[in-house]
Amino acid sequence: MLFRKNIEPHCAYCQRGQQINEREVACVKRGIVPMEDHCRSFKYDPLKRVPPRPVSLDTEKLKESDFSL
Numbered sequence: 142m143l144f145r146k147n148i149e150p151h152c153a154y155c156q157r158g159q160q161i162n163e164r165e166v167a168c169v170k171r172g173i174v175p176m177e178d179h180c181r182s183f184k185y186d187p188l189k190r191v192p193p194r195p196v197s198l199d200t201e202k203l204k205e206s207d208f209s210l
Contacts, residue, residue, distance in 0.1 A: 150179035154190040157182060 152158045153176040158166040161173070168174050170182050 148185055148190075150183040150185070152176055152178045152180075152183075154186055155179070155182075156184040156186040156189075160189075 152166040152168055152174050153160060155166075155168070157169040158174075160176070161167050164176055165173050166176050168180075171180060
């Protein structure tokens with residue numbers, strides 16, 4: 142998922158932007174912009190993208206029969 146081709150563009154993970162706080166990015170082309178913004182000069186940098194956290198296992202709903210063949 143991190144390196145997929147059809148990524149939705151956001152300035153937060155563009156090569157031309159540098160994050161300055163939780164909501165804004167300093168863009169080389171457009172100056173200070175919101176993280177959700179994007180432009181035609183978007184270049185994806187996979188190292189800037191933070192993937193979503195994996196879902197934790199809810200053990201309360203599991204039973205012994207779930208683990209038997």
